Amino acid sequence: MNQVLESMKSKEILNSEAMYKQIIEYSVETIFIHLESKFLYINQAGADFLKALKGEIIGGNVLSIFSEDEKDLIRERIEQAMCGEVTQAIEKTIIRFDGSLVDVELYCHPVQYGDKRAIQTVLRDITIRKETEKMLQDRQKLASIGQIAAGIAHEVKNPLTSVKGFLQLLKETNSHPYLFTMENELEKAIDTLQNLLQVSKPNLHEEPIIKIDVCKELNSLMLLFQDKLYNIEIKMDVRDCDKHILGKKNLYLKAFFNLMKNAVEAMPLNGILRIEHYFQDDYVHVKISDTGVGIPKEKMNLLGTPFFSSKTDGTGLGLTQVFTTINDHNGQISVHSVVNKGTTFHLKLPQNPGGM
Ligand SMILES: Nc1ncnc2c1ncn2[C@@H]1O[C@H](COP(=O)(O)OP(=O)(O)OP(=O)(O)O)[C@@H](O)[C@H]1O
Ligand SMILES: [Mg+2]
Structure with a gap:
């Protein structure tokens, strides 16, 4: 046994x-x-x-x-x-x-x-973990540089605005062709500073929350690009236009504008800009797609980081403004991109942003 x-x-x-x-x-x-x-x-x-x-x-x-x-x-x-x-x-x-x-x-x-x-x-x-940690660190570094830059922008903008005022006075008394060029350049500088301030301290620009007809706004914004779009076809697919949203209109318009501008800039020769609007699962969906250069995988995580730009004349603030605006309105944003095929930015906007 x-x-x-x-x-x-x-x-x-x-x-x-x-x-x-x-x-x-x-x-x-x-x-x-x-x-x-x-x-x-x-x-x-x-x-x-x-x-x-x-x-x-x-x-x-x-x-x-x-x-x-x-x-x-x-x-x-x-x-x-x-x-x-x-x-x-x-x-x-x-x-x-x-x-x-x-x-x-x-x-x-x-x-x-x-x-x-x-x-x-x-x-x-642990390669992927290490890469993610590094990316996060880089992002945090860039974000704090962004905050410092915003502080400087705030300080520099005021004297520039007064220079602009004096330049206007000078123009009235002593007109000189250079004065117009100076004023134009100054306006560009103030604009950049203004954009920087808006993305880092959006609350400085208190705006009332109002009802926005997104379809109507997308249609008018699209027209702004028409003179630049001789080689680009625009396809509008807007549905459920009776669904409006509540939010800060100027911020939203700027965000849509920044996305369309990026899409157009991604198609230097030709392509299709597609703008979609529909209502689903209590959200207004806006999709802005292009058939342009696309975004490499390793750059995807940097989208929205202040000053991240691959363009020689880009400030890298466009998407920061988009992400800040959508987040502040409690919306969601996702990006799908394939290099040399194109990019889609998909926004999900709540009809009511809640406690803003
Ligand atoms: N639709 C797109 N297709 C391809 N790349 C894009 C697209 N949108 C954004 N990007 C990439 O993201 C970067 C950051 O975009 P962002 O709008 O923040 O800055 P920018 O366009 O370079 O400058 P600006 O401040 O003038 O908008 C771009 O430089 C580009 O590399
Ligand atoms: Mg841009």
Whole structure:
């Protein structure tokens, strides 16, 4: 009876070992087992990740995937794990067999491998996490630069406005052709500062909340571009025009204008500008699409960041104004873009923006 029980037990152990092996082998994470710095085992995901065949890895030195100055620390970690100490996950850059570098998070713990006590190390690729963190940092940096710039804009705008006033007086008493050019240039500078202030301190421009007929406004805005659009076809698909929204009209108009301007600028030679309006799920939807240059994937996260521009004469404030306005009205905005195919900005505007 005892023998039967024992053989059932050892069968169970064998089964669970085989199962454990399978779980490790088919895990999507890199898992390897090593002893005295030698690879004893690596799963398939690990071999793929390290860019080598299992046969090339097994028997090799584990420390070879770390840079010289990291080796002591890794050795120390392995020793700690060997003594059964709980080691926390650490972030390191490893060198793969093809020489490429990759950021990983790794942790080690002791395991029984056959009759030996060895170390199991798990590596997790954190490239995307690192990139996202960096992007977020860049974005925050840019946003604070934007805030500083807005402070300066505020200070500079007042003296410029008074210069403009004096220039006008001068024009009345002493007309000179240069004065017109000076006034034009000055107006451009004041306009830029005004835009900057509007996106960083929109509350400075208190505007009443009124009823807006979005269809009507889209139709009139589209006409503003007509003289520039000789090679661009405009397609208007506006439905549900009886649905109006409440909001700050000038801010909304500027946002629609900025989106149409970007769309037109994305099609320097020719293309189709499509403007859609419809009502669905309690929201007024506005879509502004172009068949232009598109936005590369890596730039998508930067859209709306103050001063992000790929244009030689762009200020990079257009989309900041759009995002600020839509967010302030509790709307939603999404962007779909394919390089060399085109871009769609999809706005979902609530009929009533709530507590603004
Ligand atoms: N429809 C679009 N197609 C392709 N790229 C776009 C589109 N809309 C925005 N972009 C990209 O986003 C960037 C930022 O746009 P944004 O409107 O904020 O600034 P800008 O157009 O460069 O300058 P401006 O302040 O004069 O509007 C653009 O420079 C462009 O690279
Ligand atoms: Mg723009």
